[in-house]
Amino acid sequence: MLEIKNLHAKIDDKEILRGINLKVNAGEVHAIMGPNGSGKSTLSKILAGHPAYEKTEGEVLYQINGKYKSIDELEPSQRAKEGIFLGFQYPVEIPGVSNISFLMTAFNELCEAQGVETMKEEEFRKYLKPKLMSLDMNESFLERSVNEGFSGGEKKKNEILQMMVLNPRLSLLDETDSGLDVDALRIVAQGVNTLKSKRNATILVTHYQRLLNYIQPDFVHILYQGKIVKSGDKNLALEVEEKGYDWITKQ
């Protein structure tokens, strides 16, 4: 589904990614771990098309209609419509734009792109109701401005709500577990697991092994100074939890 080959990228002339290789197939869950500042969020944002980062070398190929294609030329909104979803480490507050109109606009944009019928507000609210309930989110969140004044955990739940609404093929969840209490973590993990299928894939960026108790990763990668320096199965996450990163980065 996704193939990253020797990806180098910079921001403001600062090189951050220095040769990333990663292949993700449909049905897989990949976890990316690594010390602060190693480039995890950078990688996620580049995949989603953030304009501030510049690719300097390498390729990002993504499967569209069965064929691998470079996504370089796709606008962020086009990538989203092709099923790439970024769950932000720091969800952005948007004053004056209500959560419901934001969700509905995004959803209907996607419907139009896929040639299925759009929904009117009443119908859309019905469609949202079970999703809100599964995330233990009150309906009043729909009336508030997007993320404005949401607590850290509420913002993360709102990310998952958006993911559920858009039902992406490739989810990049950047520290969606940070700032969640134990119950919320379980709820959010359930949300991710419900969407999991043979046709989609998930990349979880996380600092904590505990998330991986709820969402079983097929692969764990360690990102360090802009490169994947080690890959393994879920035992690698346990090892990191126990021993830190020193033993990997000093090799």
Add this chain to the structure above:
Amino acid sequence: MRMMFQELPEYLFELKNKVVFFNGDYSPEMSDLKLQDLEIKQSRTDAINLLHFNQESQIHEMAVSVVVRSGCKAIINEIHFSIDHHSEHHSLTQILVENGAKLTHHQVIAPYQGKKNHKAHVEVFEQGQYQSVLLDMGGNDIRVEETIELKGPHANNQIDGLIRLKNQERSEHIIQVNHLAPETTSQQKYKTMVDNESRAHFTGKIYIAKVAQKSDSALMNKNLLLAKKSHVLSLPQLEIFADDVKCSHGSTTGQLNQEELFYLEARGIPKQQAQEMLLSGYSSEIINKITDADLLKILTPLSRTHL
């Protein structure tokens, strides 16, 4: 006159309780209220609509006066509209808000052809309240000058202004608030959006006289530049002669927040539309201050493109 009348936007004629000024004159045949009705002797909950139409390539001048008698409450919607870009219109609206009275004043400059020079002169007496929302949807040569005089203790003024310009539009807003009695309060907030090569000028002056002790005043001007060649000039000014007052003023000018834009785009909303969403989010703070449902209804089609 009838023929021209046909060309005027129908949605404005759906408004009830209207006083119509056509090319500078009061037009009884288009109005369903008389000029005398602008002296408000009894509180009313339904809005009075003052419509200024200009449709001739000539210079027109007119003055209208509104009085809200002691203890009364009223809502006035004042809408300026012109479809002739050779026209020139000078209007003066004089307002008296007597002791304990309250006037809510919505002022709309609908997308305007021609030159517009509007003055509002407002006097507010003891415990009186003047609340105004001003929407300027742009025109080639707009100048709005408002003077508010807080003349009795505890008089209050609140203005929320929204100015959106595009292409080569020019607009100038000058507001002066004079605190002339003790414990008077005022809050002024103006938000501007300028696109393309448009230019907006804003001057906000707060004057606090020596007698106006314990007065409280805040002035804020926020500007969004939407294009490289758009321009804003912002001049907040304070003149304070009393020593025991609270007074703040500020002015910010910036661009659309790129992280907000990316967030919307990352959810599949195309850039253009995402920008529009952010802009309407920006204006909503001001538009939400409008309390008259009928006015909001007629603004909806305009606000999509002009606010």
